[in-house]
Amino acid sequence: MIETAAPALELKALSKRFPGVLALDNASLTVRRGEIHAVIGQNGAGKSTMINVLAGMLAADAGEIVLSGRAVAIQSTAEAIALGIATVYQELSLLPNLTIAENIALGREPFRNGLLDRSAMRTRAKAALERMNLDMNVDVRIGSLSLAERQLVEIAKALSHHPTVLVLDEPTAALAQRETERLFAVLRRLRSEGMAIVYVSHRFREILDLCDRATVLRNGRVVATTELAELTEADLTEAMVGSATELYRREGGTSSGEVRLECAGLSWRGRVHDVGFRVHAGEIVGLTGLLGAGQNEVARMLGGDLVPSAGTIRVNRHPVAMRSPADGVAAGICLLTDERKSEGILPNLALRENIALPSMARRRAGGMFVAAGAERAAVADEVRQFGVVTSSIEVPIRTLSGGNQQKALIARWHLADAAVFVLIEPTRGVDVAARAEIYRRLDALAAAGKAIVFVSSEIPELLALADRILVLRDGRVVRETRPAETGEERLNLLIQGAR
Numbered sequence: 282m283i284e285t286a287a288p289a290l291e292l293k294a295l296s297k298r299f300p301g302v303l304a305l306d307n308a309s310l311t312v313r314r315g316e317i318h319a320v321i322g323q324n325g326a327g328k329s330t331m332i333n334v335l336a337g338m339l340a341a342d343a344g345e346i347v348l349s350g351r352a353v354a355i356q357s358t359a360e361a362i363a364l365g366i367a368t369v370y371q372e373l374s375l376l377p378n379l380t381i382a383e384n385i386a387l388g389r390e391p392f393r394n395g396l397l398d399r400s401a402m403r404t405r406a407k408a409a410l411e412r413m414n415l416d417m418n419v420d421v422r423i424g425s426l427s428l429a430e431r432q433l434v435e436i437a438k439a440l441s442h443h444p445t446v447l448v449l450d451e452p453t454a455a456l457a458q459r460e461t462e463r464l465f466a467v468l469r470r471l472r473s474e475g476m477a478i479v480y481v482s483h484r485f486r487e488i489l490d491l492c493d494r495a496t497v498l499r500n501g502r503v504v505a506t507t508e509l510a511e512l513t514e515a516d517l518t519e520a521m522v523g524s525a526t527e528l529y530r531r532e533g534g535t536s537s538g539e540v541r542l543e544c545a546g547l548s549w550r551g552r553v554h555d556v557g558f559r560v561h562a563g564e565i566v567g568l569t570g571l572l573g574a575g576q577n578e579v580a581r582m583l584g585g586d587l588v589p590s591a592g593t594i595r596v597n598r599h600p601v602a603m604r605s606p607a608d609g610v611a612a613g614i615c616l617l618t619d620e621r622k623s624e625g626i627l628p629n630l631a632l633r634e635n636i637a638l639p640s641m642a643r644r645r646a647g648g649m650f651v652a653a654g655a656e657r658a659a660v661a662d663e664v665r666q667f668g669v670v671t672s673s674i675e676v677p678i679r680t681l682s683g684g685n686q687q688k689a690l691i692a693r694w695h696l697a698d699a700a701v702f703v704l705i706e707p708t709r710g711v712d713v714a715a716r717a718e719i720y721r722r723l724d725a726l727a728a729a730g731k732a733i734v735f736v737s738s739e740i741p742e743l744l745a746l747a748d749r750i751l752v753l754r755d756g757r758v759v760r761e762t763r764p765a766e767t768g769e770e771r772l773n774l775l776i777q778g779a780r
Contacts, residue, residue, distance in 0.1 A: 288347075289314040289477035290335075290366075290446050295344035297330050304330040305341070306501040310479075312446070317468060317478040319488045319509070321521055322498035323712040325670075325682045328481050331498070332448055335479075336368035337361035348446070367444035371451040371710050372622050373435050377424030382406035384423055385438045409441035410434075413467055428455040428619065429572050433464070440471075447471065448479040453487060454709045455619065457572035457738050458773075465491055483712045485514040497521055518713055530745045531565065531724050538562030540598060541732030542614070542701045544583065547592035553578045553756040556592070560701070560732040565723065567747030568736045569776060575756035576736045577619075577705055583734060584616025584703045585609035596701060610639065613700035617690050619709050619736075621683065625690050628679035632671055633660045635678045636689055640697040663692040668718050684708075684715025691722055702726060704735040708742060720746050740769050740776075754778055 290312040297305040305327045312318040322328050333339040335346065337355040346353050348364055355361050361368070375384045382403045391401040406419040415433055423431060432455045439447060453461045468478060468491065480492055488495060489509055497505040497520045505520050538561040545557040553575040560566050568576040581587040583594060585606040594601050601612040609616060618624045627635055637656050660674050667688045671681060678686060687707065694702060707723070708716040723746065727733055737743050743750050744764045752760040752775050760775050767775070 288312060289316075289349060290479070291345075291347040292331065292335065293345040293347065295331065295334060295341045295346075297334060297339060297341050303501050305334070305344075307344075308498065308501065308503050310496050310503070311506075312477045312479055314445075314477050315472055315475045316494065317472050317480050317492045319492040319495035320479060320481045320498065321483070321485075321488065321495055321517060323521060323714050325500075325685075326498040326521075326712075327501040328498055329450075330501075332368060332370075332450055332479075332481065335361070335366060335448060337366075362442050362444075365443075365445035366448065367439035367442045367446070368448040369436050369439045369450065369452060371454055373431055375423045375431055375435055375438070378422060380420050380422055381410070381417060381434055382419040384434065385409050385419075385441050405441065409437040412440050413437045414463060427573065429457065429460050432456060433460065436464070436467075444476070446477045446479065448481075450481045451483070451710045452480070453482070453484065454706075458776075460572060461487070483710070483716075485517045485713075488517065489514065521713065531720065531748070538564070538730065541596065542583070542734065543595040543598070544579075545593050547579060547582055547594070548590045549575075549578050549582060549587055549756075550590055551756075553582070556753075556756075556758055558751060558758065558761075560734055562730045562732055563727050564748050565727050565733040565735065565746055567743045567750045568734065568753060569738065569740075569743055569750060569772075570753035571776060571778075572738075574753040576753045578756075579753070580703050580705050580734065580736045581616065581618070583609070583701075584614055584618075586616060586618070610697070610699075613698075615639075615694035615697070615699040615702055617687075617694075617702070617704045617707065619706035621686060621690070621709075626678045626686055629677055631675045632664070632669070632678045632681065632689060633657065633674040636660045636663055636674075636693045636696060639693060659696060663696050664689075667692040667695070667722050682715070684711040684719070687711060687719060688715070688722065691719070691726075695726065700731060702731055702733045702735075704733070706737060707735050708737075708739075716742075740772050743772065744769065752776055 288311045292310040294307045294309055295305050296307055308327060308331060320328055330339065334341045337358040337360050346355060353364055385406045386402045391398040403419050410417055413433055413436060415437060436452065452464060456464065472478060482488055489512065492509055494506060494508055496503055540559050541562050542560040547556040548554050556579050568579060570576050578587055582589045582603065585603040585608045588604055594603055596612045596614060601608060603609060606616060622628065637660050664674055669685050669688045669692065671685065678689060708719055723733055747764060750762050751758050
């Protein structure tokens with residue numbers, strides 16, 4: 282870390298109030314040049330508000346932003362970028378119908394003689410990708426890329442602005458280990474070049490491996506700023522939640538119940554080959570593998586989001602023709618993907634409407650009208666059962682933290698009486714306390730006789746939650762193991778394909 286007298290970035294006594302919530306309360310942050318500085322806290326602690334103020338998305342009610350010793354007023358995202366602050370959000374902003382080159386140049390396209398200079402645009406994009414050590418065709422459309430590839434392109438786009446301060450919000454949430462290591466190598470190089478990096482993450486192991494210092498937020502206030510060299514995950518957890526919290530670990534379900542879900546010979550477009558397994562009532566099965574190993578495609582086929590090229594799916598021993606998610610829902614299968622905001626919640630609708638929507642027909646009081654009282658009571662009960670923290674079931678779901686949104690989505694399908702829950706990265710972007718709560722809720726669903734399949738790239742999560750773990754490689758299931766039979770190191774070796 283480069284020591285300098287003047288910090289690269291200072292946030293001084295920032296405050297921001299929303300109706301009924303003090304999101305930032307006199308919060309301060311100092312980031313030095315040549316430093317990777319972590320910002321941690323539970324969902325709702327104020328991290329997103331702090332990032333949005335820094336990025337020009339929100340204006341603080343009080344406080345000051347200082348860049349390289351000079352106080353600045355940031356009125357918009359364009360001003361933030363012009364001042365040298367580039368922000369990469371967890372929810373990506375790339376336009377799927379445009380190419381990599383077009384996305385990187387968006388809003389600052391090069392022109393020559395009054396015409397778009399596509400050659401210069403490609404050259405700029407290639408330079409941005411090279412800075413990330415990415416070898417990609419800049420003419421491919423973003424929509425054809427995997428989520429992890431899009432995440433890396435988003436960071437490359439931010440670096441193309443040549444910022445002095447780079448803000449990253451959960452940058453590895455969509456990345457497997459290999460891509461994470463590639464990103465870390467880039468960030469370490471940028472640190473050595475003097476860049477100031479603000480790193481927001483819930484992954485404590487990454488923070489301890491990568492970052493120099495951490496600032497801890499709790500209820501909108503800064504409760505600590507500390508050097509990380511001698512700290513442990515337990516230390517960070519205690520600082521964040523106020524007391525040490527152990528990772529939830531499932532006692533273990535049963536594989537002796539009735540077969541709830543069975544698939545055989547599942548294949549998809551040359552990327553998934555002959556996948557088959559069973560899940561019993563009361564059982565939780567984890568799917569994992571390196572990025573692109575096929576686990577996400579298997580989950581999406583089970584939920585009807587992808588139509589299998591071959592194979593069969595049975596629910597309660599009855600065959601199901603999967604042509605769309607509606608077929609899955611009709612058969613009792615719900616799918617929660619890793620794209621919560623674009624494929625899960627309906628952001629502008631109330632929490633009540635989001636939870637009640639799939640089961641609305643059950644509460645119709647004659648004709649087209651819904652029994653409003655029954656709906657409110659049913660949703661309120663789900664909110665209580667699943668520990669969704671909210672001031673009212675009528676608030677827009679977009680105002681809830683990511684962890685509470687995820688719990689609401691699980692509650693949605695519990696209310697709809699789904700028999701099989703299929704989840705992709707169920708705790709992506711969720712803090713340690715909310716993560717443990719989600720584990721408890723999934724465990725309770727299994728105890729009630731549901732069958733659960735979840736995809737995860739996080740080894741501790743697989744060992745904490747699954748009864749069985751299926752490892753995929755090159756679109757095939759290559760190994761089945763149980764948490765009691767393996768530890769983190771061994772499971773990682775299985776995923777990597779080591780003998």
